[in-house]
Amino acid sequence: MSQSVGDDGLPLDQAVESILLRHQRDPACLVQILRELQDRLDYISPRTVQQLAAKLEIPITRVKSTLAFYSFLYDEPRGRYRILFSDNITDRMLGSMALYRHMLNRLKLEPGEVSADGLVSVALTSCTGMCDQGPALLVNNRAVTRLTPERIDEIIGLIRAQVPVSAWPAAYFKVEDNIRRADLLLNTEWVPGAALQTAIERGPHGVLAELKQSNLRGRGGAGFTTGIKWEAARKTPAEARWVVCNADEGEPGTFKDRVLLQSYAGSIFEGMIIAAYTIGAKRGFLYLRGEYTYLLPSLEATLADLRRRNLLGEDICGVEGFDFEIDVHVGAGAYVCGEETALIESLEGKPGRPRIRPPFPVSRGYRDQPTVVNNVETLCKVVEVMLRGGAWYKGQGTRQSTGTKILSVSGDVERPGLYEYPFGVRVAQVLEDAGAIEPRAVQISGASGTCLTRREFGRRIAFEDVPTAGSFMVFGKGRDLFEMAQNFAHFFAHESCGFCTPCRVGTSLVASILDKIGDGHGTEYEMNELAFLSQVIRSASQCGLGQASCNALTDTIQKFRGDYERRLRPIDFEPAFDLDAALGKARAITGRDDSGARLSTRVDIDQ
């Protein structure tokens, strides 16, 4: 490990000090400190853990538990080039696994293994939000899109030549917006401060009245009424209140927040400022998922612009005492942090384990003070309501789902990208507009959502019918829905925070049973096991992650049972123990892999 001058031109000790200083040695900034240290050191060594604990005056266990929780923080060397292939089902449909194996083979590496020279490691990660331009990977936390075999070979060349990631061709890192259908939100140009001005004219009570009249509901999936949420935070007596923008867009197949953060950041921040004005907050955070770290400079630039315009800072818009500041916190690879209480734990520098609710964040959130957590898209909608009025807004969409909704469309369509519609749009309409190719199924709202068959394409996107956080993955003719369920099962097992028994153990049991079926050893017995397991995981899990982890499983078993049944053995039970696989070690040692060195466990049983 080089301890010399780094990219920032500072000697190491000084660089560490400057990172600590920037975060005022505040343990609540632990995730940020670890992330920035790792950028500098490639990994967090036991010695760094000790030093950090001493300098922040916290127990070593506090540093260790946070370090071990986040996928993108490493407590051992993972190479100077850390490659992570996005492993959503949509990446797989675009051929990501062949590219992944190609890279591993050319580098002569096993998954997750670090090359002997400490140069590179290659592994998988959860969906990186590039489904409309995949397959995608992350290299040292920077997104590379539109992978091809040629691009993989070029990347291997760059790594071998030890070219710094910052000097790689800019085209690799190009992330397109792919806006295919723009409506209210995507068609409106942001006029800095215009919505805030109307909010100030209305006063906090006027803003709440307008929001309630609009019946604006949260776009993150749960659909809670924004006006009620803000009012609750405002009413709770407290020394301080907080505004948080949830930009931890981790639901597989969702990428609409990425586009909003890239091209509509001003509206998002203005929504936060209006929230601050309404509830009386002095500070706010935008929690950006680690996969979107590349957006950090442009977000910081937008914040600087807002400060110049006096839309942030002190006495905003000349209103005496209206002070508000926004910090961007960057996550480090944990889907569960999209759950608002886990997100708050993460903001406080801890592992992102969901809290027990109640109390809800509006009464006890960040630092146990009232906190409003809103989705990126919701905050843009607040700007719309301010500009156009609650009465007008209420006329858009459906009765229970007012306004428009942005869908992230990916999978087997000719034009993947963003589609904004008034709520109430039929699934079939979206499929037609996106150029779906003989659609067999649509998975709506990601891995935790709903799987619709062709017969259900007449259903509507709305809280009254099919609610969604925005993910819309299309599966064409010939696609295997078992593979989707298996992919999602591994996703949940990987992302379970580990707090409660049913989710911690249950998601891994489900994944291993699906692997057994996938390997051709499953029987009707396993189908019954899955039914009982999913019932208990759903009802007993602590938070939405566990409760929703078997949705795709139960939907596909119910609606695409054939995809399972054609893999099942026609006997009552077959053991999980695989005699042939157990011989694998012997084959590896002897270097022998002819037919005589293999057993088939699938013959002779029925005879």
Place this chain on the structure above:
Amino acid sequence: MSDIEYSFTIDGQQVRFTPGETILQAALKAGIFIPHLCFHPEFRPHGSCKLCTVVVNGRTTAACTTRAMPGQDVYSDKPELNSHRRLLLQMLFVEGNHFCPGCEKSGNCQLQALAYDLEMLNPHFAHFFPKRPVDASHPDAVLDLNRCIMCELCVRASRDVDGKNVFALAGRGLDSHLVVDSKSGKLGDSTFAATDKAASVCPVGAILPKGKGFAVPIGERVYDKESIREKVVGLADTGAEP
């Protein structure tokens, strides 16, 4: 308000409660057993093991973290809920490495006692057989993570009673594991002491005292004499804290 208004029913039986109590607290006080592992009367409810999952007014929830409210209709000792609890126990058994016959805690172990009480006859699933280290570095105690069930009672005891923060839960999902507050990560290099609350709070055999083995023979231990259900309810009958 009259007393009668502060009551709810569990499986049809009326239970009185003091405002602020959880369903589990009120139930135990009334001598009604709801299976639990991560709950301990001296600590704030935690809600991670989910053994105490009950149905309250039609909604499934953990009894240890749900406040008792007047008029609640709670179902607990039902075949369906007990089958869910058996599944959760099986999950805990296959997640770690639990070899009861060779464990010093056998007979005093709440996990084992609950498995007997709920008639869990086998672990049912393929074991994960995780590789977990045994830490014998401390002179007075041994830390065997093979038996840890992630209830965080030692974490809470060390933090809230001992004021030490010796333990924390780290990792995620099945990789969740206990870590120790010392430079080496070893218990022997931490400030842990045999007199700590954290040394005696473990419901299973993950933290055990050294220098004392099988002082009470198997067959004469706490749950050998009576089931965990009888034990807890018996404590309530004598007016002691459950």
